[in-house]
Amino acid sequence: MNTTRPSAVRPRLMGPERLAFRLLLPSVAVLLLVIAYPVLRAVYGSFFDDRPMGPAAFIGFDNYARALWGAGGADFWAAFRVTFLFTVVTVVLEVLIGLGMAAIMHRSFRGRGLLRASVLVPWAIPTAVAAVLWRWAFDPRGIVNHLFGADVTWTGAEWPSKFAIVFADTWKTAPFVALLILAGLQIIPKEVYEAARIDGAGVLHRFRHITLPLVKPALVVAVLFRMLDALRLYDLPAILTNGANDTTTLSILVVRASLGDLKPGYGGALSTLTFLLIFVTAFLFVRLLGAGALGRDRT
Structure with missing residues (x-):
């Protein structure tokens, strides 16, 4: 018979939790200062007009109405479509390429460490620097046209x-996805593959019924991180095309309204809508796919 009282167990269970909470407090405070305050400030400013002289007047949801179905509706929905196009295409390509890269780096061969380090070089380059390098490469007189013998103005037309x-x-970011997937591959026991080989399972069968199910949690995390990053894409299109040729993303639209047009109220509404879009997308993704993949019971 167990005579341990609940009151005696609770302090031991709460000890590590309290320590973890105290250790996280500085990080939470910094995040609140760096992230929460600007977000709340933008939300607050979105309810005021952008008059050039005098104090701003409270206008309620007029800036949101302007962005969604008013004078700025066409620009907002065009940027919305472009942002989601870039998100879907890049995430799919990066997952497929990253999965292949991770499968290769997971194998044992001579020089594997050097390959893993070299693969991460594109991801380690700052995005702004990479964008400038690719702008030079995609120049009409750049290396891309030279290699393919083409004469294409890559940043001068829409597609x-x-x-x-x-x-x-x-x-730039496929290596990041490969790194996350590789971490998931490394925790799969080798005995599982050996047992499947003994049972006569082929390569495709092992990949479909062993690798994919067991690497799914890491894959979900990789897709979530990349999806959130792609939804706020700014650096590459801003430097490569400056949003021209129907490449204006929501982030470019926010910066253009807030800084270029000097309309902080309208820019605050656009940034709030972008934040809500990213939040809802992440919530639905985790709710529909992430909970099962991460081993959580949906209630």
């Missing part, structure tokens, strides 16, 4: 511009 942005983003 070549979109291709250039997708290519540059995939080149």
Whole structure:
């Protein structure tokens, strides 16, 4: 018979939790200062007009109405479509390429450590620097046209511009996805594959019924991180095309309204809508796919 009282067990259970809470407090405070305050400030400012002289007047949801179905509706929904196009295409390509890269790096061969280090070089390059490098490469007199013997103005038309942005983003961030998937592959016991080989399972069968189910948690995390990053894409299109040729993303639209047009109220409404879009997308993704993949019971 267990005579341990609940009151005696609770302090021992709460000890590590209290320690973890105290250790996280500085980070939470910094996040609140760096992230929460600007977000709340933008939300607050979005309810005021952008008059150039005198104090701003409270206008309620007029800035949101302007962005969604008013004078700025066409620009907002065009940026919305472009942002989701870039997100879907780049995430799919990066997952497929990253999965292949992770499978190769997971094998045992001579020089594997050097390969893993070299693969991460594109991801380690700052995005702004990578964008400038690719702008030079996609120049009409750049190396891309030289290699393919083409004469394409890659950043001067709609679809070549979109291709250039997708290519540059995939080149830079596919190694990051590969790194996360590789971490998931390394925790799969080798005995599982050996037992499958003994049972006569082929390569495709092992990949479908062993690798994919067991690497799914890491894959979900990789897709979530990349999806959130792609939804706020700014650097690459801003430097490569400056949003021209139907490559304006929501982040470019926010910066253009807030800084270029000097309309902080309208820019605050756009940034709030972008934040809500990212939040809802992440919530639905985790709710529909992430809970099962991460081993959580949906109630």
